[in-house]
Amino acid sequence: EALAYVRERKGLPRGDLDRTKRQQNFLRALMQQVLSADTLSSPSRVSGLLDSVGRVVGVDEELSNGDMYDLAWSMRGLRSSDVRFLNAPVSGLDTIDGQSVVLLDRGRAEPLWRAMRNDALPEYLAAHRTDGLGGPDSVR
Numbered sequence: 001e002a003l004a005y006v007r008e009r010k011g012l013p014r015g016d017l018d019r020t021k022r023q024q025n026f027l028r029a030l031m032q033q034v035l036s037a038d039t040l041s042s043p044s045r046v047s048g049l050l051d052s053v054g055r056v057v058g059v060d061e062e063l064s065n066g067d068m069y070d071l072a073w074s075m076r077g078l079r080s081s082d083v084r085f086l087n088a089p090v091s092g093l094d095t096i097d098g099q100s101v102v103l104l105d106r107g108r109a110e111p112l113w114r115a116m117r118n119d120a121l122p123e124y125l126a127a128h129r130t131d132g133l134g135g136p137d138s139v140r
Helices: 002-007 014-037 043-054 065-074 105-117 121-127
Strands: 092-098 099-103
Touching: 002 014, 014 092, 014 099, 043 065, 092 105
Parallel strands: none
Antiparallel strands: 092 099
16 A cells, blocks of 8 residues: 555646655655654664665665664654755746656756765755745755
């Protein structure tokens, strides 16, 4: 059911844009479940989580198991209210070679890339109250 939920787009009013919001909703629910179980405050639970995630997620070859464990352990104080979901700004939709595509708004995206490079996302979010998809705010 979850897979069908995150893959749906044809029956949604804004197609891929609404699909993105569904995917963010799924990730939010998964994150809340992990955080509510105090998974990140128990070394053995962190190891179990990483074992489960490692079976279905690919990561860069440079990221070791130890690095992933350290990253997960460092997030043990994280709360779902600390996380914002957003998308790169888009300028619209199109069809190219028979494929539905979402068009990046490069001009509006540059401040986001700069904020990411400079570790300044809180400042970006304060100045840009949008989800990048033409909505009024980021998906929470």
